[in-house]
Amino acid sequence: MSNNDSPIKSTGLHIGEAAPGCKKTDPMLVIDHVKKSFGGLTAVDVEHLEIPKNAITALIGPNGAGKTTLFNLLTGFDTPDTGAWEFLGTSLSGVPSYKVAQMGQVRTFQLTKALSLLTVLDNMKLGSKNQVGESIFRALFPGSWRKQDAEIELKAIELLKRFNLDAKQADFAASLSGGQRKLLEMARALMTDPVLVMLDEPMAGVNPALTQSLLGHVLNLKKEGMTVLFVEHDMHMVRHIADWVVVMAEGKVVAEGPPETVMNEQAVIDAYLGAHQDTDLGVVTGRISIIDQEKDK
Ligand SMILES: Nc1ncnc2c1ncn2[C@@H]1O[C@H](COP(=O)(O)OP(=O)(O)OP(=O)(O)O)[C@@H](O)[C@H]1O
Numbered sequence: 001m002s003n004n005d006s007p008i009k010s011t012g013l014h015i016g017e018a019a020p021g022c023k024k025t026d027p028m029l030v031i032d033h034v035k036k037s038f039g040g041l042t043a044v045d046v047e048h049l050e051i052p053k054n055a056i057t058a059l060i061g062p063n064g065a066g067k068t069t070l071f072n073l074l075t076g077f078d079t080p081d082t083g084a085w086e087f088l089g090t091s092l093s094g095v096p097s098y099k100v101a102q103m104g105q106v107r108t109f110q111l112t113k114a115l116s117l118l119t120v121l122d123n124m125k126l127g128s129k130n131q132v133g134e135s136i137f138r139a140l141f142p143g144s145w146r147k148q149d150a151e152i153e154l155k156a157i158e159l160l161k162r163f164n165l166d167a168k169q170a171d172f173a174a175s176l177s178g179g180q181r182k183l184l185e186m187a188r189a190l191m192t193d194p195v196l197v198m199l200d201e202p203m204a205g206v207n208p209a210l211t212q213s214l215l216g217h218v219l220n221l222k223k224e225g226m227t228v229l230f231v232e233h234d235m236h237m238v239r240h241i242a243d244w245v246v247v248m249a250e251g252k253v254v255a256e257g258p259p260e261t262v263m264n265e266q267a268v269i270d271a272y273l274g275a276h277q278d279t280d281l282g283v284v285t286g287r288i289s290i291i292d293q294e295k296d297k
């Protein structure tokens with residue numbers, strides 16, 4: 001990738017040294033002592049972590065590091081054993097997932113959750129919040145329901161256009177390719193006008209022809225003022241679009257900092273090599289080898 005199309009990176013995100021748990025100048029999420037075990041296995045053990053506002057943060061780490069589990073906890077899809085966290089100053093501990101989404105924090109799934117037997121458009125409509133048609137009170141006034149339904153549909157179609165899926169709106173989600181499903185999930189997440197978008201491996205299984213457009217969509221979220229937190233194994237994507245990188249290993253945050261420095265840290269290399277002793281970091285972490293990374297500099 002040439003330097004000409006490099007996105008503008010946000011800087012000045014942290015206070016003091018870039019180290020695990022460091023404070024951010026303007027945090028969107030503040031996480032404290034969040035722990036989750038499955039049987040005897042500690043999946044997540046995060047002492048302190050702040051996610052900066054209006055920036056793109058990548059959450060990386062080897063398989064089983066606890067990245068998805070942390071996503072599940074933060075979005076109310078699972079409950080921690082201990083710990084608390086705040087989203088824009090409001091405690092989210094114990095808040096169920098649908099409320100978390102209503103409050104502006106949405107996520108996508110590592111394995112896409114598009115409903116195969118619904119059309120693309122219906123999948124989008126399901127993503128909208130405040131469906132007044134669903135409340136009994138509003139159901140007594142079908143006029144307002146119909147008006148809102150029309151508005152939701154318009155918004156859905158606009159988003160589908162933006163993600164190049166409008167031609168597919170009447171198709172079953174099952175007919176989409178893996179990459180198109182990832183796009184649909186991202187588009188659907190935007191139906192609620194979120195302020196924080198959390199993407200779990202947005203590039204996994206995506207055809208290379210679609211990766212560039214996916215990168216562009218993620219960068220656009222930031223341009224529009226949203227905050228992005230994404231999990232990704234593709235280090236090329238991480239280096240290219242992340243303003244900040246958080247590294248997890250065995251449930252803990254082992255490093256954090258800007259991509260150009262953090263990915264060369266010994267703790268990060270150790271975390272990956274610990275899990276894959278027979279492979280080099282470049283192969284483990286994505287489509288780019290260490291040699292390519294050196295050339296990139
Ligand atoms: N529901 C569950 N029951 C039991 N163990 C679980 C459960 N969910 C996750 N784990 C375990 O917790 C650890 C962390 O898993 P998690 O899926 O969060 O990792 P990850 O960092 O997202 O990995 P990957 O990069 O492979 O997606 C793993 O050892 C996993 O096997």
Ligand SMILES: [Mg+2]
Pocket residue numbers: 067068069110
């Ligand atoms: Mg995962």
